[in-house]
Amino acid sequence: xxxxxxxxxxxxxxxxxxxxxxxxxxxxxxxxxxxxxxxxxxxxxxxxxxxxxxxxxxxxxxxxxxxxxxxxxxxxxxxxxxxxxxxxxxxxxxxxxxxxxxxxxxxxxxxxxxxxxxxxxxxxxxxxxxxxxxxxxxxxxxxxxxxxxxxxxxxxxxxxxxxxxxxxxxxxxxxxxxxxxxxxxxxxxxxxxxxxxxxxxxxxxxxxxxxxxxxxxxxxxxxxxxxxxxxxxxxxxxxxxxxxxxxxxxxxxxxxxxxxxxxxxxxxxxxxxxxxxxxxxxxxxxxxxxxxxxxxxxxxxxxxxxxxxxxxxxxxxxxxxxxx
Numbered sequence: 001x002x003x004x005x006x007x008x009x010x011x012x013x014x015x016x017x018x019x020x021x022x023x024x025x026x027x028x029x030x031x032x033x034x035x036x037x038x039x040x041x042x043x044x045x046x047x048x049x050x051x052x053x054x055x056x057x058x059x060x061x062x063x064x065x066x067x068x069x070x071x072x073x074x075x076x077x078x079x080x081x082x083x084x085x086x087x088x089x090x091x092x093x094x095x096x097x098x099x100x101x102x103x104x105x106x107x108x109x110x111x112x113x114x115x116x117x118x119x120x121x122x123x124x125x126x127x128x129x130x131x132x133x134x135x136x137x138x139x140x141x142x143x144x145x146x147x148x149x150x151x152x153x154x155x156x157x158x159x160x161x162x163x164x165x166x167x168x169x170x171x172x173x174x175x176x177x178x179x180x181x182x183x184x185x186x187x188x189x190x191x192x193x194x195x196x197x198x199x200x201x202x203x204x205x206x207x208x209x210x211x212x213x214x215x216x217x218x219x220x221x222x223x224x225x226x227x228x229x230x231x232x233x234x235x236x237x238x239x240x241x242x243x244x245x246x247x248x249x250x251x252x253x254x255x256x257x258x259x260x261x262x263x264x265x266x267x268x269x270x271x272x273x274x275x276x277x278x279x280x281x282x283x284x285x286x287x288x289x290x291x292x293x294x295x296x297x298x299x300x301x302x303x304x305x306x307x308x309x310x311x312x313x314x315x316x317x318x319x320x321x322x323x324x
């Protein structure tokens with residue numbers, strides 16, 4: 001269907017001089033790294049880790065391990081619901097571009113990677129918490145994630161997306177510490193060994209409403225699998241270089257955000273249950289405030305409620321009911 005919502009895209013380079021935009025969610029991983037006295041050192045070390053991991057995986061015709069570097073671009077998407085010029089910050093995603101220093105060429109990577117959303121903060125940190133407050137058992141509200149999923153698919157179907165991106169997005173997240181993952185015999189040369197979860201998760205359900213499928217792979221010389229959310233065929237729709245750009249970037253971020261899982265000193269076994277209290281891990285030299293991030297998610301969810309959900313509630317409900 002054609003959309004009557006208007007989407008506007010802006011971008012900013014994620015480099016050692018990165019300054020978060022005013023509309024950026026302050027719990028966004030990039031913004032968290034780019035704050036405080038250590039901000040530039042944080043950014044410089046993060047980018048060095050990204051390039052190092054990329055070259056380790058893209059090791060053919062790369063004897064010194066320095067053939068490639070990545071340029072990272074934060075893509076911010078605003079939505080205009082009523083067509084009156086009033087925009088709300090919808091999502092932020094990340095685009096990778098690969099610089100081949102041997103040929104001098106720039107190779108388009110993957111868009112997606114990291115995923116940030118004010119409406120998702122509302123769903124998980126306001127709606128879901130309020131729904132389960134003082135309840136004897138956990139449950140999910142009716143139509144949980146429906147609006148967010150339709151808004152995301154509407155953006156993907158928009159001319160704005162098609163004019164700016166050549167392929168569907170791939171989002172790469174951490175595995176869940178509530179599930180157990182089982183190693184399979186399936187192995188991809190870049191993505192690595194595939195794992196299967198013992199059950200579905202709320203995150204999987206949420207992203208499924210956005211149109212995503214999910215598979216779990218542990219790349220060569222990694223210690224834990226990553227969750228890859230995608231459209232189509234992950235293994236054939238993207239080149240090895242494209243996939244490596246996502247692995248190199250998002251594995252680096254996860255080593256910083258969740259070192260108990262992704263910087264553990266032991267490799268995930270045949271039956272793997274992630275543990276955020278696991279003590280046998282190494283810390284990176286990068287400052288990251290995980291506690292602050294979880295606290296601010298509630299504030300950002302309430303911001304979305306007051307500035308998007310409530311003001312546009314009638315329009316959004318009618319649109320959602322008619323969206324096909």
